[in-house]
């Protein structure tokens with residue numbers, strides 16, 4: 001056989017073709033999304049009262065969040081249908097992902113973001129990928145309503161998680177977890193904003209059992225920020241507030257999906273305060289070497305919260321770390337109030353500064 005130097009194709013469409021709604025005509029696009037690391041906790045497992053805690057590093061996707069898993073399917077299907085433009089409302093990560101795949105595939109991309117509430121790194125990505133950005137004078141929920149109306153009226157594909165292809169792509173993370181662990185964990189801890197991801201994971205775990213990747217399903221533990229916790233309160237929140245901008249959402253589009261995931265799995269959806277989120281954010285960085293954005297820390301904050309109430313007793317949990325800490329440098333600067341030492345550029349100078 002002729003040796004080949006071309007690496008095997010990677011990505012969600014290639015790896016998970018058999019469980020995705022793709023046909024002969026679907027373009028097999030990829031930016032190398034999916035197949036993210038599952039890393040075992042060294043220190044936080046004990047603090048959480050768990051035998052095993054694993055982190056699913058969705059921050060390792062090409063644009064730094066799990067959104068790429070669903071976006072690759074949504075954009076492939078839009079291309080298949082002949083679209084020339086995509087549009088989304090976004091707290092930041094959806095726009096970064098949509099803009100990347102649109103650039104890759106030669107599509108125009110329009111993103112609607114809530115004014116002044118998008119983390120700097122995410123906006124930088126959308127700008128770099130050449131998206132047309134509209135800051136709307138309102139919340140994410142209002143931007144999403146406008147996005148739905150615009151795409152109903154104009155010939156532009158909507159790539160928010162209300163697009164069913166997004167959730168199909170996102171469910172592949174559950175398959176990866178079952179494949180890596182040889183079955184499902186006891187608990188899946190996940191931040192909840194628009195509630196698409198918890199819906200997608202639950203669908204994924206159910207299909208894992210049907211397809212023989214697992215013999216059980218995890219309890220789904222969803223965590224919202226206390227200032228943006230409509231699913232916990234049982235009603236929409238008109239002015240959601242939280243440091244975790246990716247989950248600053250007052251009226252989740254996949255509300256019913258989240259409730260079903262909770263109830264069918266025997267799980268729970270709880271609120272964690274911003275202080276708890278930032279404590280987990282710091283613990284992940286300082287005790288595990290993992291830098292996430294605040295929304296992602298909500299999954300670990302939730303486990304710590306339940307552990308303090310004596311509600312976690314052993315077992316194996318997976319916490320989904322949804323996005324990269326580099327997305328939101330401002331929160332890191334405010335949280336840590338960095339003290340940077342100054343010194344002359346000499347051995348003695350640096351020794352003196354370090355008191356060595």
Ligand SMILES: *Cc1c(COP(=O)(O)O)cnc(C)c1O
Nearest residue numbers: 093193194195196197246322323
């Ligand atoms: C989108 C996002 C979430 C929330 O996911 P939903 O599907 O909206 O519940 C959480 N964390 C990060 C980093 C995100 O980008």
